[in-house]
Each structure stands twice: as structure tokens, then as C-alpha cells.
Amino acid sequence: MQIAWNEFTPITSLAGGILIGLAAVMLMAGLGRIAGITGIVAGLFSPVRGDWAWRALFTLGMVAAPLIYRQFSTLPEITLDTDWLTLLIAGLLVGIGTRLGSGCTSGHGVCGLARMSPRSIVATVAFMSSGFLTVYVIRHLF
Numbered sequence: 001m002q003i004a005w006n007e008f009t010p011i012t013s014l015a016g017g018i019l020i021g022l023a024a025v026m027l028m029a030g031l032g033r034i035a036g037i038t039g040i041v042a043g044l045f046s047p048v049r050g051d052w053a054w055r056a057l058f059t060l061g062m063v064a065a066p067l068i069y070r071q072f073s074t075l076p077e078i079t080l081d082t083d084w085l086t087l088l089i090a091g092l093l094v095g096i097g098t099r100l101g102s103g104c105t106s107g108h109g110v111c112g113l114a115r116m117s118p119r120s121i122v123a124t125v126a127f128m129s130s131g132f133l134t135v136y137v138i139r140h141l142f
Helices: 010-031 037-045 052-072 084-100 105-114 118-141
Strands: none
Touching: 010 105, 037 052, 037 105, 105 118
16 A cells, blocks of 8 residues: 555645534534534425525535635546446435435534444444445455
8 A cells, every 4th residue: 555645635634624523513503403414405405494594504605615715725636437327326326325324424424423323323334334345346356
């Protein structure tokens, strides 16, 4: 294994993690809500009275953040080493897993683990194991 030291970004990675944690804590402290992105965005499509505005603002912030960041620095280059069909299938599988697990990595992996939720611990172990297994199978068996 080799580390690409010129691409190693501990300061920006730490800052990003702190911002994600801060946003999750502010949402929990301010509204008593979990910062599970899947649930937040899904709530935009089945709005409950008085519940739509904060969801829209949170989602807008996620979209606006990289656009604002781009004004001050260059965004990392994105390279896809696969075709669109594989991306489509992967996206569908992630979506199905999110529904089956009643949440996503932000809800279970960030907020749920911080709250020591047994359900979130099981969900996080399940999706991390699935990810590890998928990478192993795709990279080493195919």
C-alpha cells in the first residue's frame, strides 16, 4: 500500500468532519432532529406542516456549500472509473439499502453512533461490511 502524500489533506478533512459534527449537534440541539440526510430530503417530498422550511434550508446549504467553497479554492477533481450502468445499479442498491436500514450513513453512522444507538451500531456495521465486501469482490474476484 502506498500513500499519495501530495493528496493527503488532514487539515481540510478535520475541518470537514468538525463542520459535519457541528451541523448535526446544532440540528439536534435546535430542533431535536437527527441529521440523517435521506430522511431530511425525503421529508421535502412528503411535507408536514411547519416541517418543510428547515429541511429545505438544510438541503440548500448542502448544495450551496461546494458552490461557495469554489469561490475561494478549487474543488477536487472527480474521476469516475466505471460506466453509467454500474453507477445506476450502485445507486439503486444504496437506495434500497437505505430504505431497508431505515437511514443512511449520516443518520446512523454520524448521529446514531454518537448517541450509542444499538440500531445504528448494527446498521453501520452492516453497511460498512457490505461496502468492504463489495470492493473486495469487484476488485479481486472480477
